[in-house]
Amino acid sequence: MSYTIGGETGPWELVIGLEVHAQIISKSKLFSGAATEFGAEPNSQVSFIDAGFPGMLPVINRECVAQAVRTGLGLDARINLISRFDRKNYFYADLPQGYQISQYDQPIVGAGTVEIELESGETRSIGITRLHLEQDAGKSMHDQHASKSFVDLNRSGVALMEIVSEPDMRNPEEAGAYLRKLRTILRYLGTCDGNMDEGSMRADVNVSVRKPGEAFRTRCEVKNVNSIRFVMQAVETEARRQIEVWESGGVVEQETRLFDPARGVTRSMRSKEDAHDYRYFPEPDLLPLVLDETWVAALKNDLPELPDAKRARLVRDFGISAYESAIFVMERATADFFETVAKGRDAKLVANWMLGDFFAALNRTGRNIEDSPVSAKNLGALLDLISDATINGKIAKEVFEIMVETGDTPGAIIEARGLRQVTDTGAIDTAIDRVLAANADKVAEYKSGKEKLFGFFVGQVMKAMAGKGNPALVNEALKTKLG
């Protein structure tokens, strides 16, 4: 059963398309040599080109073009060997030239696809319409002064990719899954850091509703949504608003809206009537962008393994489940970490540890995998110490927690704290004898058939040995002693 929202007149389907603005990772801007670092002093990374000074001309940054092509290849999309830049004209204080250089009808990348996985395990293909290059505007700040606005042009001219999807998504979950997957692919490619908090990835959400079986109805665009959760909320909020409009006999007008997450509503930003007339025309300061086929082929050759391929390979090579693999490949660093640890070890055990204690520790300490207190090498060493029976699983968890705190190697921790597993059968026997002697009543009960008590004896023996007894040897010796 497909996703619908029930209205008074029956069920409504959702139609969703996303336009994602992804900031390209590059040292300098799309058309100038100014730096792009986030968080610099306002107006410290601005060239005369970015500030729109008289007589300044744009010069395309080759690396930004390469990043767009890599992204296109990563989205399995057509690379247009000839594309063109256009000017999108409008006035605003943070748009120094009075126009944005963008690509209107001949973008650098054409149709492609993104595969998404849903919680049900089902996968879906979402079409990519196009990807084009454009420059970002500066930032207006209205909250610095009672009556004045300030403008920071550091972002002015930074390279963006606008990635436009087909209206292929049908519910908020799919929209969320698409964005997550797109973000993963961009991060794998190293073309965008996907950081929505810093604004390096932002989404415009196109939403319409319809009765099942109908053609598309009018859509509205919810602008500049800056988290995946908000995108999913915005879809539902806007869909419900439109259903109400239709069902109350109204007509949904095509317009641009803003999502207010605090109030859980979308608000009209500007209607079709006051929509900008951008007066697009070909940018006369730039020649058409012509790509060399062998250059594109070389970029393709150098692409990293992408998440879908990696997920299949981890399942194939390491025998972990598709579910486990999907979690690992979400971030390239996580998959790399897993592979490093799992190489030559029991991959199933590695997967269990990572999905359990390891991720829990990262969550608890608020760290990410790149600056994890427990390195892949140290986690591997810990698992080796379990495999060669130097420590048992219970002690291993203890050692792991100390590793999280101190960053020390498991070997050092074990030596320093005397946590080495006891395999000396004499010591085990002594501990068992003491436990049995102290619990004569329980021994009698056990012997009269209450076999459940066996676990109690194991626990008492391990406790007496400060947890360091080899569990297999303890079990075996206990069985012998209890007859």
Place this chain on the structure above:
Amino acid sequence: MTMLDLTIAEALDALAAKRISAVELTEAHIGAVEALNPRLNAFITTTPDIARDRAKAADAARAAGNAPALAGIPLAIKDLFCTEGVRTTAASKILAPFIPPYESTVTARLKAAGSVMLGKANLDEFAMGSSNITSGFGPVENPWQRADGAKLVPGGSSGGSASAVAARIALGATGTDTGGSIRQPASFCGIAGIKPTYGRCSRFGIVAFASSLDQAGSMARTVEDCAILLGAMSGFDEKDSTSADRPVPDFRAACARGVKGLRIGIPAEYRVDGMAPEIEKLWQSGIDWLKRAGADIIDVSLPHTQYGLPVYYIVAPAEASSNLARYDGVRFGARVDGEDLIDLYERTRAAGFGAEVKRRVMIGTYVLSAGYYDAYYLRAQKVRALILRDFTEAFAKIDALLTPTAPSAAFAIGEKMDDPVTMYLNDVFTVPASLAGVPAMSIPAGQDARGLPLGLQVIGRHFDEETVFAVSSAIERAAGFTALPGLRAGATP
């Protein structure tokens, strides 16, 4: 004859032979500027201190035996070229306070070649005009005079440059040409001027009017002088993506090539209705001179010529409307504060732009608007491609074209001012070469009945300025144009 009457070639010889010094040559020009500029208004800003410094440096370089190509040559720089630390206005009030912190590539090259900047030459506001009356800093006067005593326009937009060179207060000048802005004022002022192939000179640092048409070029009193200057101005610049990455030929050497065996095309469509008989006659003289010099004359057709003006007056304003959006009072130039952002824009642009600039910004905005784009801008681009094709097809049969430069001699300030379209007709012969991006040069070739100079235009193939110089030199030699304007340095008024 004084130092002010030298050509650039002669001045370079005199400097090399140490008959004169760069300081002497420069002081003579500074004095001439001081004497005549109050009348001509050819310069918006004069830079005598910079000129003296550069002249001293040129003399020092020459003494040390490493004088660059133009060491000590005093020039007027059209005030559309950004000059580091020197006010650059584009003749617009909106840029009146603007001092660029950077140098245009062309002027940087001229500076490196040792030339001496006398000042920033007046022009039509943002280079929009054919008479120099649209300047926000007052009109320029043509040094040529009519018997009725009316003050004549120098043409435009490079009117200050043309007036200064003709009046002998500069040996040469830079100009820019978007639809005829070098050639038409050269014709009106009796000097030579070349608009090279689009892409020959870098546009970096030149205040943009219509980016797909704007091209820098040189203006001087002889064809050879134009060749010398253009050689120093030209060349690939990685800061301008539309500049051409190809070697710069020896333009000066090309002037002496001769025209023997060259095929010269005479386009039928340039014989427009109502053309002044004296212009028609001058054109015929040009044909005869070239024939006598050994060229073959071939009648050709450029069938889309009549659409040149309408196409130009759609494409150029369209690009201008976008290029001029940056003059908003926010970051540089003049600002008139307002109630809010929109009010600030409106007040700043209302006060800062003159009527002609406003007219073109509105035309350009209109032709790019939703619903009109296809009918105007897109169609104009298609016709522009046909005009280019006209030239390409003609140049399969010929080596250069010969036409008049302008449909009339210089007119008086105040004439042709009522109807902007009449003014636009000045560009009828110059606009097609701009739209096609091919090189074109105006050479002083004769005078009308009232003694005012008239020019002929030579148009060449893309990047074949050499043939343009060769043909222009042949016309120059045959025409023997020696008349002098009444207003000139050293003349008794």
